[in-house]
Amino acid sequence: MTSTEPERPHRLGRFGRVGTALVFVGLAAMLLPFADLGLGRHDPWAELGRMATGFLSPDFTSIEALRWTAVLTAAFAICGVALGASAGFVLAPFYRHGMVRNLCIAIRSIHELFWAILLVQVTGLSATTGVLAIAIPYAGIFAKVFAEYLDEADARPAAAMPPRADLISVHFYARLPLAWREFQTYLLYRLECGLRSSAVLGFVGLPTLGFSLDTFFRQGMYGAVAAVLIIYYVLIGTMRLWMHRPLVPFYLLAAIAVMASIASPPMAPGALARFLTHDIVPAPLRSGDLGDFATWARFGDWLAALLAGQALPGLAATLVVAQLALVVAGLVALIGFPTTVRPVAGRLGAAFGHVALVITRSTPEYMLAYIALQVFGPSMLPAVLALGLHNGAIIAHLLGRQSAHLHESLRPDAPRGIVLYAYELLPRIYGSFLALCLYRWEIIVRESAIIGLLGIPTLGFHVDRAIQEIRVDRAIVLLIVTMLATMAIDWVSRRTRASILPGRLGRNAAAE
Amino acid sequence: MLTFTGEALSYGRTTVLSDVDFTLRAGERVVLLGRSGAGKSTLLNAGYARLARTFPDVALVPQEHGLVPQLSVFHNVYMGRLDAHGAGYNLANLIWPFPAERRAIDPVLETVGLDGFARRTVETLSGGQKQRTALARAIHRGGRVLIGDEPVSAVDERQAGVLIDELGRRFGTILLALHDVALARRIATRLVGIRAGRIFFDRATADVPDDDIHDLYRA
Numbered sequence: 001m002t003s004t005e006p007e008r009p010h011r012l013g014r015f016g017r018v019g020t021a022l023v024f025v026g027l028a029a030m031l032l033p034f035a036d037l038g039l040g041r042h043d044p045w046a047e048l049g050r051m052a053t054g055f056l057s058p059d060f061t062s063i064e065a066l067r068w069t070a071v072l073t074a075a076f077a078i079c080g081v082a083l084g085a086s087a088g089f090v091l092a093p094f095y096r097h098g099m100v101r102n103l104c105i106a107i108r109s110i111h112e113l114f115w116a117i118l119l120v121q122v123t124g125l126s127a128t129t130g131v132l133a134i135a136i137p138y139a140g141i142f143a144k145v146f147a148e149y150l151d152e153a154d155a156r157p158a159a160a161m162p163p164r165a166d167l168i169s170v171h172f173y174a175r176l177p178l179a180w181r182e183f184q185t186y187l188l189y190r191l192e193c194g195l196r197s198s199a200v201l202g203f204v205g206l207p208t209l210g211f212s213l214d215t216f217f218r219q220g221m222y223g224a225v226a227a228v229l230i231i232y233y234v235l236i237g238t239m240r241l242w243m244h245r246p247l248v249p250f251y252l253l254a255a256i257a258v259m260a261s262i263a264s265p266p267m268a269p270g271a272l273a274r275f276l277t278h279d280i281v282p283a284p285l286r287s288g289d290l291g292d293f294a295t296w297a298r299f300g301d302w303l304a305a306l307l308a309g310q311a312l313p314g315l316a317a318t319l320v321v322a323q324l325a326l327v328v329a330g331l332v333a334l335i336g337f338p339t340t341v342r343p344v345a346g347r348l349g350a351a352f353g354h355v356a357l358v359i360t361r362s363t364p365e366y367m368l369a370y371i372a373l374q375v376f377g378p379s380m381l382p383a384v385l386a387l388g389l390h391n392g393a394i395i396a397h398l399l400g401r402q403s404a405h406l407h408e409s410l411r412p413d414a415p416r417g418i419v420l421y422a423y424e425l426l427p428r429i430y431g432s433f434l435a436l437c438l439y440r441w442e443i444i445v446r447e448s449a450i451i452g453l454l455g456i457p458t459l460g461f462h463v464d465r466a467i468q469e470i471r472v473d474r475a476i477v478l479l480i481v482t483m484l485a486t487m488a489i490d491w492v493s494r495r496t497r498a499s500i501l502p503g504r505l506g507r508n509a510a511a512e
Numbered sequence: 513m514l515t516f517t518g519e520a521l522s523y524g525r526t527t528v529l530s531d532v533d534f535t536l537r538a539g540e541r542v543v544l545l546g547r548s549g550a551g552k553s554t555l556l557n558a559g560y561a562r563l564a565r566t567f568p569d570v571a572l573v574p575q576e577h578g579l580v581p582q583l584s585v586f587h588n589v590y591m592g593r594l595d596a597h598g599a600g601y602n603l604a605n606l607i608w609p610f611p612a613e614r615r616a617i618d619p620v621l622e623t624v625g626l627d628g629f630a631r632r633t634v635e636t637l638s639g640g641q642k643q644r645t646a647l648a649r650a651i652h653r654g655g656r657v658l659i660g661d662e663p664v665s666a667v668d669e670r671q672a673g674v675l676i677d678e679l680g681r682r683f684g685t686i687l688l689a690l691h692d693v694a695l696a697r698r699i700a701t702r703l704v705g706i707r708a709g710r711i712f713f714d715r716a717t718a719d720v721p722d723d724d725i726h727d728l729y730r731a
Contacts, residue, residue, distance in 0.1 A: 160578025163565070173594060
């Protein structure tokens, strides 16, 4: 282990910063022939035209129902984030223990939508499903981030505590207060993510804004779709105005009350026991005698067929989508970032650039993919575009934030416009740009998997099919494959990042 | 009470003091003298770490105070006796301070000249006030031994004398690092000079001539 340490920077140093990007672009080019990028519709422009007309004349006739849906969306988000944060808060002090850390990594590597479709098997389309689908992955994220804040906080107060003071008291008196403000800021940021997650949960049938969006799209009511989107943006955009600290207990109680008011179809008793002891047990083991060798042989065949027939093709498609989307995201970021910088794009251009980036990054990638799919028809194209746009906008936004003061401190005779960008800005931000792309890589892979739920043959597609066929055991295996793929990408990304940029970059990039 | 025999003490990975022979007996008031970086803090930290294991009845005023800036003066002082109660009591007191605890801490704050400051958060205090808070925490903790690293460096000279005398009255055994020689002579029964990674002298205060102390600070 120690012998490989000095080798690492040298080996990756060979690619260099530009080389690393070229490796990714080359990889994407090689994958291009395997990507199904055809237009599923004969005439997407006609459909796009109908959508544009609808979007320009939003139809608020069902505003009463939509208002309640918005309340439900917020309530799911508040309950889910509160529960997730509470669990993360309890887990954070123990995050250094391998078992806790691995548990957190595992639960957060599975997307909220996957949790939702699994939980529906146990708790039905109920409040519990929605809240847990957000809370479980968020708990893993909160635990990690809270643990990092605690580690970064000043350790001296805790060292000055009386020798025999108990650990809980020391934690609450001499560690927690030092990280408390960061906790709160992060919590608010996560609530924004929670609103997005909550809206997207509507696509699997929970009564949030995604459900309304899906319904209106299916009926071709594009005016109503526009109304849903506007309400969604208002909800997200105004969150920091209505979410004030003294009102938090009120919102929490209100959200719980709203959750309690949701009527859900009753589940047969013992659904959880059945799920744990029957549904998720691989089919050959369920019926066979576990002491019999033939049972395990059948299990081996079952697993091999599942891996060869679904997991590997799904994984390949996931990676094709992810690698293409990563390159698109990089391009979008490189083009999008300068449009927000005034000396490059001009005052009006910068304002326009900001609005465009805010809209693309606050629309969940799943929603973007859904809309793109309506336009272009089923192929990898809408997925690549949606993931590329959404993640590119996030990278551009973070670059803009990191280099907010960069162009103010330029020499007075600095050029303007594109020359300024190419000669002054790009060389300075390029390292951060690459690191942010690598951060988003793992997230793009996770999202590529989930977009399969829309019918693109990535891992999510196979998971969804297994669930539809009530073969939860297969879905579990496929989810484990998804989890391992995400963790592998995370590992590669971390090593590459370490060789490109020492030190830490915006945590939000990793968490968003 | 505390004994080092021929030991090497390190700060992180670098050995700062080698061949340390040092003993602290009950009832002694020992002051460490030496240039900054000589190893006084290293000896104090090692002494505290060892005492904490065997003799937890020890109060500490660390170099950077070790205060929690986001909490009130009251809570920071209360932390001195965090081991006197269970976690439940401590947490309840964190959220809603018990009147009994306030009554116990107010006179301590008065002693160090911080009366009326109980509800202020530490981050709003001046450097001198922060140091007084750290002193108040040690006094509130009480016990037989005090270990302090420059505990009065941030308050003015006259106040420093008063506070040092107060510490002398409250703790039977004291081990301090001070840069003010007059103050050291005022409180110490024994002076220990540290120079170039070694203990340069270790004698009763009256037996240390000013020349020896002067030698410590020579280049």
